[in-house]
Amino acid sequence: MHIRFWGTRGSFAKPGSTTLRYGGNTSCVEARMADGTLVVFDCGTGVHGLGQALLAAAQRPIDGHLLITHTHWDHIQGFPFFAPLFASGNTWHIYAPGGFGKDLEGTLAGQMEYTYFPVTLGQLGATIHFHELTEGTFDLGSGRVTACYLNHPAVALGYRLEVGGATIVYATDHEPHTREPSLLCTSSVAPASALTVHPEEMRHIALLAQADLVIHDAQYTEAEYPQKRGWGHSPVEYTVDVALAAQAKRLALFHHDPLRDDAAVDHLVDLCRQRVRACGSTMEVFAAAEGQVIALPEAAPPRAPGGRLPASTATGTTSVDPKGEVTVLLVDDDPAIVQLLQTVLQLEGFRILIAHDGDTALQLAKTERPSLLLLDWQMPGRDGLEVCRSLRAETDPWLSDMPVVLLTGQNRAEHIATGFAAGVTDYLTKPFSPAHVRSRVHLWLLRRRGSIL
Numbered sequence: 001m002h003i004r005f006w007g008t009r010g011s012f013a014k015p016g017s018t019t020l021r022y023g024g025n026t027s028c029v030e031a032r033m034a035d036g037t038l039v040v041f042d043c044g045t046g047v048h049g050l051g052q053a054l055l056a057a058a059q060r061p062i063d064g065h066l067l068i069t070h071t072h073w074d075h076i077q078g079f080p081f082f083a084p085l086f087a088s089g090n091t092w093h094i095y096a097p098g099g100f101g102k103d104l105e106g107t108l109a110g111q112m113e114y115t116y117f118p119v120t121l122g123q124l125g126a127t128i129h130f131h132e133l134t135e136g137t138f139d140l141g142s143g144r145v146t147a148c149y150l151n152h153p154a155v156a157l158g159y160r161l162e163v164g165g166a167t168i169v170y171a172t173d174h175e176p177h178t179r180e181p182s183l184l185c186t187s188s189v190a191p192a193s194a195l196t197v198h199p200e201e202m203r204h205i206a207l208l209a210q211a212d213l214v215i216h217d218a219q220y221t222e223a224e225y226p227q228k229r230g231w232g233h234s235p236v237e238y239t240v241d242v243a244l245a246a247q248a249k250r251l252a253l254f255h256h257d258p259l260r261d262d263a264a265v266d267h268l269v270d271l272c273r274q275r276v277r278a279c280g281s282t283m284e285v286f287a288a289a290e291g292q293v294i295a296l297p298e299a300a301p302p303r304a305p306g307g308r309l310p311a312s313t314a315t316g317t318t319s320v321d322p323k324g325e326v327t328v329l330l331v332d333d334d335p336a337i338v339q340l341l342q343t344v345l346q347l348e349g350f351r352i353l354i355a356h357d358g359d360t361a362l363q364l365a366k367t368e369r370p371s372l373l374l375l376d377w378q379m380p381g382r383d384g385l386e387v388c389r390s391l392r393a394e395t396d397p398w399l400s401d402m403p404v405v406l407l408t409g410q411n412r413a414e415h416i417a418t419g420f421a422a423g424v425t426d427y428l429t430k431p432f433s434p435a436h437v438r439s440r441v442h443l444w445l446l447r448r449r450g451s452i453l
């Protein structure tokens with residue numbers, strides 16, 4: 001498999017003399033399998049260069065698979081400028097997280113309305129198939145893709161691509177689930193407690209496990225991160241720690257901050273290499289650079305191309321609620337938080353129920369059977385953990401399996417462990433951004449939908 005970085009910058013393009021070595025274009029990575037299958041991760045401004053290179057090559061038709069992590073601008077802005085989409089005879093499969101609300105085709109068409117662009121999506125010459133994904137595994141050519149949700153203020157998927165014994169992981173636009181620094185111990189590669197107490201961190205590490213190459217968000221440093229929490233990006237120290245915990249062989253720092261010039265990226269690389277050495281590891285770390293090519297030998301014989309459609313394709317607008325309505329129960333004794341969450345979630349079309357104490361919450365959960373519970377920890381009367389324990393003890397699986405997202409100011413590892421021991425599904429630390437809560441609500445409803453269908 002050949003990998004080429006066409007865009008490594010995060011957030012917005014930053015061309016110029018200060019970004020010449022690592023590049024100014026936004027996210028786009030090409031992976032070409034030995035069987036010829038072309039996979040493109042994200043469609044930032046870097047995809048323009050890939051399109052021109054594909055046109056210049058003799059091979060026709062130009063077919064491929066575009067795996068989009070999420071539809072924030074820096075991951076789709078190159079889409080209208082990707083030349084292979086304009087030629088008839090080419091076939092492109094486009095994958096991105098599905099969910100509630102606007103569909104993938106509508107989102108991509110939105111940035112190509114005449115207000116923004118002279119050619120509409122419907123006028124593109126290539127045959128385009130849209131696939132809305134949830135978490136899961138599916139075949140692409142002789143390879144296999146595993147999609148897993150990331151922690152970002154939009155529902156985003158990370159992708160693991162395995163082909164012929166070679167594995168790459170593309171995981172950008174992700175931030176830690178815990179607020180404490182990951183504090184990997186300096187004497188072994190065992191993950192530190194702040195990483196292991198949160199099941200979502202372990203899920204993330206499993207996505208990266210044993211990969212030959214991990215391409216990972218590395219936009220900030222631990223020192224910068226407190227001002228950037230909730231923005232959905234990783235401090236490099238965390239990036240190194242999850243890659244070490246996953247026993248990855250190589251780590252490419254990715255989604256470089258637009259404010260970080262080439263020399264500053266070099267400094268990040270030094271910082272990361274020191275951290276790797278201090279952990280007694282030989283994992284290779286480098287900063288992804290535009291134009292850089294990496295070859296990963298495919299040792300095992302490739303499987304016959306399957307062309308199978310994703311097993312995890314999202315299924316339209318099916319609701320988890322038998323009444324056809326998605327109900328979310330908000331429980332917090334702080335009226336300001338309730339009002340904020342209510343405003344955000346009503347915009348999503350959810351039916352909102354409100355409780356200000358644990359007893360009322362439990363009663364509403366039983367009578368109204370919401371799809372999801374957003375639950376404060378410390379409240380008058382029964383606290384959040386007691387409410388959660390009571391629900392988990394119910395015999396009705398709708399209640400005992402209900403996703404419970406705990407909202408709390410308690411951020412230490414032992415608090416997180418206590419929360420999960422009480423049966424919470426997810427643990428969000430205050431203060432949080434409305435976009436972040438919205439994203440977690442969507443994610444858990446999608447997972448719940450997948451487990452029910």
Ligand SMILES: [Zn+2]
Binds near residue numbers: 173
């Ligand atoms: Zn981004």
Ligand SMILES: [Zn+2]
Binds near residue numbers: 070072152154173232
């Ligand atoms: Zn993003």
